[in-house]
Amino acid sequence: MRTLVAIPVYNEQETLRSVVEHVRRYADHVLLVDDGSTDDTPLEIETVRRRLGLDVIRHEGNLGYGRSLRDAFARAADRGFDWVVTMDCDEQHEPDALPEFFERIARDDADIISGSRYLDHSVESDGTAPASRREINRLVTDELNERLGLRLTDGFCGFKAHRVETLRRLNLTEDGYAFPMQLWVQLRAIRARIIELPVRLIYNDPNRTFGGDLDDATNRLRHYRTTMHEEICRSADTLPERAARGLLVRCCGRA
Numbered sequence: 590m591r592t593l594v595a596i597p598v599y600n601e602q603e604t605l606r607s608v609v610e611h612v613r614r615y616a617d618h619v620l621l622v623d624d625g626s627t628d629d630t631p632l633e634i635e636t637v638r639r640r641l642g643l644d645v646i647r648h649e650g651n652l653g654y655g656r657s658l659r660d661a662f663a664r665a666a667d668r669g670f671d672w673v674v675t676m677d678c679d680e681q682h683e684p685d686a687l688p689e690f691f692e693r694i695a696r697d698d699a700d701i702i703s704g705s706r707y708l709d710h711s712v713e714s715d716g717t718a719p720a721s722r723r724e725i726n727r728l729v730t731d732e733l734n735e736r737l738g739l740r741l742t743d744g745f746c747g748f749k750a751h752r753v754e755t756l757r758r759l760n761l762t763e764d765g766y767a768f769p770m771q772l773w774v775q776l777r778a779i780r781a782r783i784i785e786l787p788v789r790l791i792y793n794d795p796n797r798t799f800g801g802d803l804d805d806a807t808n809r810l811r812h813y814r815t816t817m818h819e820e821i822c823r824s825a826d827t828l829p830e831r832a833a834r835g836l837l838v839r840c841c842g843r844a
């Protein structure tokens with residue numbers, strides 16, 4: 590299985606070099622998607638790029654977390670990889686957990702292997718999630734499970750392995766932080782095999798922001814739910830009947 594590790598990056602000058610060097614110990618193929626960083630991230634990337642044989646996509650402007658992942662998926666497909674593992678660059682995802690993802694990939698019985706910070710409480714956490722983040726994660730994950738018949742314990746963990754063949758069957762268009770909402774609905778619509786893997790809950794910067802309206806928890810929850818409901822409308826025919834009950838949006842006469 591040829592596997593690419595893809596890291597979306599936005600203004601991570603502090604952590605980039607140590608994260609990438611640590612990841613490179615486990616992965617032969619590493620892609621950085623620099624999402625229009627305005628700090629010294631581009632310089633940091635140049636210092637390690639050749640030495641570590643990194644592949645780099647640079648967005649001239651800040652196009653968003655979702656867009657960064659979509660570009661990584663397209664690159665993985667273009668370069669003939671079988672799997673693409675996404676992880677963040679802010680030290681909230683441990684490179685030491687990569688071998689567990691690779692081992693799970695090798696079993697070849699899943700299409701998505703999603704990290705979960707809330708699956709196995711024996712995995713000691715480092716810091717606690719800010720209350721609003723934990724609450725929104727719980728509410729939205731419960732709603733995804735209720736509507737789609739999934740059994741997720743963490744709907745927002747960006748530490749995930751994706752089978753490229755499965756990604757090819759999706760039509761992902763989300764650019765921002767609501768990207769996971771579209772992904773889960775489309776994966777359910779194609780009956781993808783989804784499993785979760787326990788990963789450490791790490792919150793090293795409680796003041797980290799989403800930027801703009803999303804910093805308001807009520808706005809953020811509404812944005813995630815609206816994106817989920819709009820996606821359910823688009824895929825209503827291939828989803829469980831209960832998926833489209835009581836949506837925040839009208840499905841143009843579909844549901």
Ligand SMILES: Nc1nc2c(ncn2[C@@H]2O[C@H](COP(=O)(O)OP(=O)(O)O)[C@@H](O)[C@H]2O)c(=O)[nH]1
Nearest residue numbers: 597598599600601624651653654657677678679
């Ligand atoms: N904040 C932010 N991070 C982005 C963006 N594009 C890519 N990223 C990267 O996406 C990853 C997740 O972002 P982060 O803000 O930590 O999300 P959170 O941990 O889910 O709150 C990090 O590696 C960021 O550097 C963006 O537009 N904004």
Ligand SMILES: [Mg+2]
Nearest residue numbers: 677679681797
């Ligand atoms: Mg983070």
